[in-house]
Amino acid sequence: MAVKDIMDALKAESLEDLGIQANLAQLVKDIKLVGKELSVVVGVDRPELQSAVRDRLQKALLKSGEVDKVNVKFTTAPPPKEHTHAPQQAPMGQPAFTKRGVPGVRNIILVGSGKGGVGKSTVSANLALSLAKLGFKVGLLDADIYGPSIPTLFGIKGERVEVNEQNKIIPKEKFGIKVLSIGLMLPSEDTPVIWRGPMLMKALTQFMFDVEWGELDYLILDLPPGTGDVQLTLAQNVKIDGAIVVTTPQDVALADVRKATSMFKEVDIPIVGVVENMAYFVCPESQKKYYIFGKGKTAVFATTYGLRVLGSIPIDPEVAEKSDEGDPIVVSEPDSETARVFTAIAKVVAEEVH
Ligand SMILES: Nc1ncnc2c1ncn2[C@@H]1O[C@H](COP(=O)(O)OP(=O)(O)OP(=O)(O)O)[C@@H](O)[C@H]1O
Ligand SMILES: [Mg+2]
Known part of the structure; x- marks a missing residue:
């Protein structure tokens, strides 16, 4: 199962009944799949909702049978800037890219x-x-x-x-x-x-x-x-x-x-x-x-x-x-x-x- 399939599965999980106007995929700030172990960082501002969201996430993912273990971490911070790939102003209609060095x-x-x-x-x-x-x-x-x-x-x-x-x-x-x-x-x-x-x-x-x-x-x-x-x-x-x-x-x-x-x-x-x-x-x-x-x-x-x-x-x-x-x-x-x-x-x- 690719990360894309996982994200598709999470898109189908609405959280409206918890009072969150979003689906699970929209809360995911970072996701990594190593073997059958998935590590996800989820943005949930209200601490009282974190355990309910964790439950939902684990159920949705384990249901697929493709993932054995789900580690959930929470953040209230906005996603780090380095994940965005916003193109710079492109001259002559050509796509421009931001070339980045790797810190360190x-x-x-x-x-x-x-x-x-x-x-x-x-x-x-x-x-x-x-x-x-x-x-x-x-x-x-x-x-x-x-x-x-x-x-x-x-x-x-x-x-x-x-x-x-x-x-x-x-x-x-x-x-x-x-x-x-x-x-x-x-x-x-x-x-x-x-x-x-x-x-x-x-x-x-x-x-x-x-x-x-x-x-x-x-x-x-x-x-x-x-x-x-x-x-x-x-x-x-x-x-x-x-x-x-x-x-x-x-x-x-x-x-x-x-x-x-x-x-x-x-x-x-x-x-x-x-x-x-x-x-x-x-x-x-x-x-x-x-x-x-x-x-x-x-x-x-x-x-x-x-x-x-x-x-x-x-x-x-x-x-x-x-x-x-x-x-x-x-x-x-x-x-x-x-x-x-x-x-x-x-x-x-x-x-x-x-
Ligand atoms: N100098 C060498 N003497 C003997 N065998 C070599 C030498 N260099 C590479 N080989 C052997 O040749 C084979 C191909 O080498 P390698 O996998 O490094 O090539 P590659 O260009 O990375 O291949 P690919 O395009 O599949 O990624 C390997 O079995 C490797 O051990
Ligand atoms: Mg090679």
């Missing part, structure tokens, strides 16, 4: 590419961990809400986040960084996520702004593949400090990356540089490097677009294996060549974006 977060960095499966999530996770090793305070947000993989990479699949007294989501802490993913909130791993338009925007902005991130030097966002709704929603609503484009040195990948690069440029997001993943293979016996997909293609591509190659990561069977085990390579094999490349990339990123 110094730099927000996107990790994206046009193509699927090139290693965005692997790069996001290991870059975040490398920045943390350099001494920075780091958060990692899995913005791939359709196919979240960060919980697997961090070995926290099946865990659920909690919501604090202020109804803010508390990210999971693992390997010294703060991690949040839709995978840590869905009722089950098989729940399909089919958000579009306003719902998607609501979910994504909640992931950014309704979270107890605390003070962070870097918040890394692992994007889904492509140049679709998620990228656009973030670009329009969030103040992004830089984007990292991940590619493999294959023509098919580079063609898609070209699109992603153009998109970031169009929406005025500065591109920090390109990470070339699966660049070469080091033969374990001879230590010789084999450029399986060809050498130099990424450099040519980057030069054409005026971009910098931040680093080249080898094809490393340990990367895939450790990822599946929830033990990222920079943590499990910190002295490997792959981990060293990640550290070097993190240093460049920290120099470029600060």
Whole structure:
């Protein structure tokens, strides 16, 4: 059950018999669904009515059978301003958006590419961990809400986040960084996520702004593949400090990356540089490097677009294996060549974006 369905159910519950000229949905100031546990903040000014409203709410929600537990908190304050997305005056009839930074977060960095499966999530996770090793305070947000993989990479699949007294989501802490993913909130791993338009925007902005991130030097966002709704929603609503484009040195990948690069440029997001993943293979016996997909293609591509190659990561069977085990390579094999490349990339990123 999505939050939208819950709100629809609450709309049907009139409170007129309690002397409140509103339905239940109209009183909801904030709502969060984590697994089958729902946390709601309800605005009721008169304390004597709070328990009656709580009863109504719990009955209405538990009736659906989709929610196991309902936590109700009351407020008499108006909803916080940050939940509104009022567009600013738009020139020439174009929609304008208010780009917001996340309080306490110094730099927000996107990790994206046009193509699927090139290693965005692997790069996001290991870059975040490398920045943390350099001494920075780091958060990692899995913005791939359709196919979240960060919980697997961090070995926290099946865990659920909690919501604090202020109804803010508390990210999971693992390997010294703060991690949040839709995978840590869905009722089950098989729940399909089919958000579009306003719902998607609501979910994504909640992931950014309704979270107890605390003070962070870097918040890394692992994007889904492509140049679709998620990228656009973030670009329009969030103040992004830089984007990292991940590619493999294959023509098919580079063609898609070209699109992603153009998109970031169009929406005025500065591109920090390109990470070339699966660049070469080091033969374990001879230590010789084999450029399986060809050498130099990424450099040519980057030069054409005026971009910098931040680093080249080898094809490393340990990367895939450790990822599946929830033990990222920079943590499990910190002295490997792959981990060293990640550290070097993190240093460049920290120099470029600060
Ligand atoms: N350098 C590498 N060496 C070996 N395997 C790698 C490397 N980088 C990524 N992989 C593996 O390739 C697969 C895809 O990587 P990953 O999930 O990071 O890509 P993605 O771009 O995030 O994919 P998606 O588009 O589905 O989100 C994973 O199994 C991962 O472990
Ligand atoms: Mg991914």
